[in-house]
Amino acid sequence: MKEKRIGLHTFMAIPAFILYSIFFLYPLAKGIGMSLTDWDGITKAHFVGLDNFIQFFKDKRAVNDIRTTLIFAMGSAPLLNIVGLGYALLMDSKIKGKGIARMLIYLPAVISPLIMGYIWYLLLQPGRGFVFHFLDNLGRGAWFGNWTASYANSMLVLVLVNVWQYAGMTMVIYLAGLQAVPLELYEAARMDGATAPKRFRYVTLPLLIPSIRINVVTNIIGSLSVFDIIMSLTGGGPGYKTESLSIYIMRMCYGSKTGYSTAVALIMFFIILIPVLVSMRLTKAKPME
Secondary structure, three states, rough: HHHHHHHHHHHHHHHHHHHHHHHHHHHHHHHHHOOEOOOOOOOOOOOOOHHHHHHHOHHHHHHHHHHHHHHHHHHHHHHHHHHHHHHHHHHHOOOHHHHHHHHHHHHHHOOOOOHHHHHHHHHHOOOHHHHHHHHHHHOOHHHOOOOOOOHHHHHHHHHHHHHHHHHHHHHHHHHHHHHHHHHHHHHHHHHHHOHHHHHHHHHHHOOOOOHHHHHHHHHHHHHHHHHHHHHHOOOOOOOOOOOOHHHHHHHHHOOOOHHHHHHHHHHHHHHHHHHHEEEEEEOOOOOOO
């Protein structure tokens, strides 16, 4: 009977494996093959070996894009989790108007990031945006500098806008984790004399590990593959300073360098894969003793 169940399970997994092969394994194999050619998207491709990968690491613009992508991820992913957890703790407490507050916090996440980026650009546009005119009417227009001319300020604005938009999505996952914590554990901790910080550390956090794992992984993937926010707010400028790898891949592909852009996409795949695997390892739930 056990052998029959194993055989049945294997048979039932075949459709999923076929879909996985069609939509992941085959495109991955095709992409690896394409990355070893000089295909421009139109003419016949020629095998060039690892030249595309070597050319990428020799390109100063590409190396700068790696740096920009990593800086954005290191600023965005931790802030998303911190702000999202803070929102979740607030929404899990006994305050009035929680339903409306949750809706307002989550609402930006359902709007296209490209549209959201353009909205923020209209608000923050140097010399013409709503914020500039508001401060100018108060006689404080000089406070609003040209943030697009500075790499540091541009990155700060990009990170803050991204966190503002997606913190609600992170909040929802943390809130679901918080509401799944049995109240009896908090009562037992109070009876043992545990203070609020200790209850959070020894009761809440360990039981939030699954939620933390989901949020960390999704935020790392989203931050390292960022495209829309940067494209709409800065366009990768000033120059190519704030250009991300996703934007670089798109521009190389439309620049008749399809084989090269595929090689860059594979490099980006591993740049994302490594921190995801590390974070999954670090957030792995330990068995209860």
